[in-house]
Amino acid sequence: MNFKECRRLIYEDFKKVLTQKTDGGIKEWLYIERYLITNNSFKYCFWFRLGSWSKGKKLLLPIYVVAWWMHRHYTFKFGIQMPLCTPVKGGLSFNHFSCIIINGGTKIGRNCTIFHGVTTALKMGGRNAGVPSIGDNCVLGPGSKILGNVTMGDNVFVGANAVVTHDIEADSVVAGIPAKVIGGNGFESTELVRKHK
Numbered sequence: 001m002n003f004k005e006c007r008r009l010i011y012e013d014f015k016k017v018l019t020q021k022t023d024g025g026i027k028e029w030l031y032i033e034r035y036l037i038t039n040n041s042f043k044y045c046f047w048f049r050l051g052s053w054s055k056g057k058k059l060l061l062p063i064y065v066v067a068w069w070m071h072r073h074y075t076f077k078f079g080i081q082m083p084l085c086t087p088v089k090g091g092l093s094f095n096h097f098s099c100i101i102i103n104g105g106t107k108i109g110r111n112c113t114i115f116h117g118v119t120t121a122l123k124m125g126g127r128n129a130g131v132p133s134i135g136d137n138c139v140l141g142p143g144s145k146i147l148g149n150v151t152m153g154d155n156v157f158v159g160a161n162a163v164v165t166h167d168i169e170a171d172s173v174v175a176g177i178p179a180k181v182i183g184g185n186g187f188e189s190t191e192l193v194r195k196h197k
Contacts, residue, residue, distance in 0.1 A: 012090025
């Protein structure tokens with residue numbers, strides 16, 4: 001990842017949690033600084049992005065050390081375990097915190113929202129061995145679990161405490177243990193969550 005891509009991902013994370021309207025310029029930069037202090041989701045994502053960008057680059061070692069320390073600090077403070085360099089696209093947000101475990105191999109698409117108690121886990125051996133792949137604009141509800149080599153399409157809403165163990169088509173709403181499709185209005189459901197930041 002180069003610096004330009006890192007900056008773009010940070011900006012997309014910021015826009016996802018921004019509740020005020022801005023027209024760019026100095027006002028927007030002031031909001032970025034404010035959210036870096038006051039918004040826990042953006043705070044965590046900022047240090048995650050900075051640490052992922054600087055990891056393994058000798059010239060950026062001082063930045064990496066600070067970013068690694070801050071990422072680790074917020075990992076324990078907010079209860080979010082997501083290793084640096086996890087392949088996550090821009091617009092990530094955590095609406096609530098605690099007991100969030102994201103496997104480092106999990107692919108997460110653009111504009112995803114993750115609630116508390118979510119786990120994306122590696123399944124070793126047997127059917128569906130591997131890690132999940134989550135599409136764009138997905139919402140992972142409180143306590144939901146995505147287990148193994150599962151591919152979720154775009155605009156999927158995973159209900160509270162659902163356990164997803166098989167592929168899910170785009171624009172679906174799923175719930176239950178094991179998760180089953182209970183509706184085809186995934187786009188409307190995920191859009192509603194994005195509007196209420």
